[in-house]
Amino acid sequence: MADAKEKNLGITVKKEEDMAEWYQQLCLKSELADYAPVKGCYILRPLGFALWEQIQAYFNKRMKYRGVKNAYFPLFIPESFFHKEATHAEGFNPEVAWIANKDEDSGERLAVRPTSETIIYDSYSKWLRSWRDLPIRINQWANVVRWETEATKLFLRSREFLWQEGHCVYENNVDCDREVELFLIEYKDLCEKLLAVPVIYGRKTEKEKFAGADYTLTIEAFMPDGKAIQCGTSHNLGQGFAKAFGMDFQDKEGNTQIPCQSSWGISTRLIGTAVMQHSDNKGLVLPPNFAPNKVVIVPIIFENTRDAVLGKCQEIKDALAHFEPILDDRDEYKPGWKFNEWELKGVPIRLELGPKDLEAGQVTAVVRDTGEKQYIKVEDLTAALPELLTAMHDRMFESARLHMESKIVDVDNLDDFKKAVEERKLIKTQFCGEIGCEEDIKENISGVTSRCIPLEGGEPKEGGKCFNCGKDSVCTIYFSKSY
Ligand SMILES: [Zn+2]
Numbered sequence: 001m002a003d004a005k006e007k008n009l010g011i012t013v014k015k016e017e018d019m020a021e022w023y024q025q026l027c028l029k030s031e032l033a034d035y036a037p038v039k040g041c042y043i044l045r046p047l048g049f050a051l052w053e054q055i056q057a058y059f060n061k062r063m064k065y066r067g068v069k070n071a072y073f074p075l076f077i078p079e080s081f082f083h084k085e086a087t088h089a090e091g092f093n094p095e096v097a098w099i100a101n102k103d104e105d106s107g108e109r110l111a112v113r114p115t116s117e118t119i120i121y122d123s124y125s126k127w128l129r130s131w132r133d134l135p136i137r138i139n140q141w142a143n144v145v146r147w148e149t150e151a152t153k154l155f156l157r158s159r160e161f162l163w164q165e166g167h168c169v170y171e172n173n174v175d176c177d178r179e180v181e182l183f184l185i186e187y188k189d190l191c192e193k194l195l196a197v198p199v200i201y202g203r204k205t206e207k208e209k210f211a212g213a214d215y216t217l218t219i220e221a222f223m224p225d226g227k228a229i230q231c232g233t234s235h236n237l238g239q240g241f242a243k244a245f246g247m248d249f250q251d252k253e254g255n256t257q258i259p260c261q262s263s264w265g266i267s268t269r270l271i272g273t274a275v276m277q278h279s280d281n282k283g284l285v286l287p288p289n290f291a292p293n294k295v296v297i298v299p300i301i302f303e304n305t306r307d308a309v310l311g312k313c314q315e316i317k318d319a320l321a322h323f324e325p326i327l328d329d330r331d332e333y334k335p336g337w338k339f340n341e342w343e344l345k346g347v348p349i350r351l352e353l354g355p356k357d358l359e360a361g362q363v364t365a366v367v368r369d370t371g372e373k374q375y376i377k378v379e380d381l382t383a384a385l386p387e388l389l390t391a392m393h394d395r396m397f398e399s400a401r402l403h404m405e406s407k408i409v410d411v412d413n414l415d416d417f418k419k420a421v422e423e424r425k426l427i428k429t430q431f432c433g434e435i436g437c438e439e440d441i442k443e444n445i446s447g448v449t450s451r452c453i454p455l456e457g458g459e460p461k462e463g464g465k466c467f468n469c470g471k472d473s474v475c476t477i478y479f480s481k482s483y
Pocket of ligand 1: 431433434438466467468469470471
């Protein structure tokens, strides 16, 4: 039973000592993902893909509730589409992948989509006629390609990744503004309710906003190693793309109007975010709502009680079907080995059942995040499990929230700012909002970027001055290192 491979099952470095190495081993050994033979790409293994499906299931429900419909547009985008919106083209140009084959009909060069604004809005310009067609709310689940040169980091940075991109069209900017924020709040809720990940949320600076947007809203998580992860963005595109793609409509009075647009997206980055936030030195700790299987049942088998124990385990599995339990009845592994494996794979609750438990009419329940053990009567399981899972979710969220809050530091001058960057804090400060000043910060202080101007509390302090240039502050803003 024991072979050489078993020895490598566990993670060999500690999260608090070398987070980068820990994270990589965690993703590989828990079988979430693997590296691909092509540089910059990775493989989502079944467990990793199951987590993506959890995100899809949650968010499809939310989108449908908001009147969004799913559709699918082509992977290839004609080069001329990029040239229609100049800022967008300039922003994405360095990382667009071009294919060698040209479109036979137009003779045009084709890009592999880095994002789909251009190809989708070309279609919208044909479909939109009247105010009765508005709003348009369409989402696509797709892969996109951005020819990154930085090193691949599983789920967090790669050339190809999976995401959803929502593309909406509105009669006016008031409706557009409202829903740009609405979908951002949907993302915030997703992070909190599904992933147990707290976020700060707000507006990107002029420098950091999406190429071609009037403004960009973002949610940002803060990792245990003191780096932020941009988890989702929602852009108000104004009328720029509509004008570039010739979109207009007849309003109620019969006048021709140009619509306002938004786009918003989240990606497989969310998997990396949740995994990095919560997991420990034994392996994954999956938040209960995110975990595809909430429960694993491990029978403790002795030959003379084998049938009775397995029979009871099967009964429990059937009764708990709602939690998609795994019954690990493999003969070739001992219980201790199975415990380690399921801890590595992050199943929230482990139920152990042996001959003594059978006699007592109970199971031993172990929760993944604390390792705490308790005995639960078999007939009480269906009532007890939701409580255990909810408590676990709340604990994980609260622990992450306390960590983030403990890292926030108020800074009002450059020296303290630099020190806080060194200490990997989430820096709250006053800022002039000017692109030149932000470029100066980026150039002179290594690895730090602005994260967001919070939607709540983003107004400038009275009499506040920019920490970098000393001009009057226009906002309160967060800076930090980031992934
Ligand atoms: Zn400044």
